[in-house]
Amino acid sequence: MTEDLLGHATDLLGDRRVGAVELRFLAGRLSESLRVVVRIAESRGARLEVPGP
Template identity: 60%
Template sequence: MTIQARVLPWSTLEGKPCVLVGPGTGFVSRLADNMESVQLGMAGDLLGHAAPVIADSNATPEELRFVAARLTESLREVQRIAESRGDRLAAFDHPGVDDGDEEPQPSPGASG
């Protein structure tokens, strides 16, 4: 069983990253997967709402600042997800050139 560290898609009250160390198959890992899915979906929805506001020449400075703040929050979440997933991908065992036909195998609980 491979043990790995995973940056979770939420922070402490002080804004510090939360990290889960384990095989990636338990309740907290599934909760994190679900939250990442929700965050990515919300980011897509936000892009759909932000584009018309940004394109509107009559948008007020307050509306533009609000959209910019939400986009910044969303981008921060998406960046954390991307970095966490990249770290987990790096944990895969990659075969060397002379390892034959064996394909790389993900660690248990790793998801794409």
């Protein structure tokens, strides 16, 4: 989903005719996507073994 959203963001940001409503919607979806990415990264990081001294 994130890759598709990034492509869509590139298209929207390149179009000067896009209004505030569309940009606000895009920002909301990007925020949702980033939350998922952070959650996955934290989950994977928590499973990594940390070498001891």
